[in-house]
Amino acid sequence: MNIKDRIKGIDRKDYFTQANLHIHSTCSDGKCTFEELIEQGKKLGLKHMAICDHNSVEGWQNLKEIPDFLIPAVEFDCFYMGTLVHILGYGIDPNNEDLLKICAKSKKETQYDLVRLFKSRHPKKVIEAIHKAGGIASLAHPCCCWVISLDFFVKSLKKMGLDAIEVYYPYKRHRGIIKFHSRKNVKGLAQKYDLVITGGTDEHGSLI
Numbered sequence: 001m002n003i004k005d006r007i008k009g010i011d012r013k014d015y016f017t018q019a020n021l022h023i024h025s026t027c028s029d030g031k032c033t034f035e036e037l038i039e040q041g042k043k044l045g046l047k048h049m050a051i052c053d054h055n056s057v058e059g060w061q062n063l064k065e066i067p068d069f070l071i072p073a074v075e076f077d078c079f080y081m082g083t084l085v086h087i088l089g090y091g092i093d094p095n096n097e098d099l100l101k102i103c104a105k106s107k108k109e110t111q112y113d114l115v116r117l118f119k120s121r122h123p124k125k126v127i128e129a130i131h132k133a134g135g136i137a138s139l140a141h142p143c144c145c146w147v148i149s150l151d152f153f154v155k156s157l158k159k160m161g162l163d164a165i166e167v168y169y170p171y172k173r174h175r176g177i178i179k180f181h182s183r184k185n186v187k188g189l190a191q192k193y194d195l196v197i198t199g200g201t202d203e204h205g206s207l208i
Ligand SMILES: [Zn+2]
Pocket: 075, 086, 140, 141
């Protein structure tokens, strides 16, 4: 099954119970190692789990084999229309050269507070690299995008090839400046622009 169909097949009620597509490890700013997270995912009986470190696929490159419940993923920092944007890549080949070109070259470069370094990382370039690596691109926690019109913003990204949008995530932790950036609104945009719905807890600690 291709990655798009696999993610489309995840039911809304399965998010946070059987599926978590947004987790960070010690390869970026998470507290648990890749191995610890995989063990936790197994214990929880997750059917779809994606560890998406900031600007890094190192954890995936180090894995000898990838169990079926895992989806290779990454989260890129981008800067667009005056706002910070995070774009998730799912189902990527972690050894793809085009993808590795836009990844951080050191642990330090994966850090969130060094995002200025990445101002040159345009979403179009990032989406293209994700596609070249066989993956699909999803807009992470859209309420973090400090834009007046999220509709226009999403429409622009869709034109660049955006495939998906994160709808199920803890909104309280990622409060937007504008009230209408709600889950209902984001879901509406997913339907309007025919984007696959993704979701995850954006966990930086332990899953258990
Ligand atoms: Zn993020």
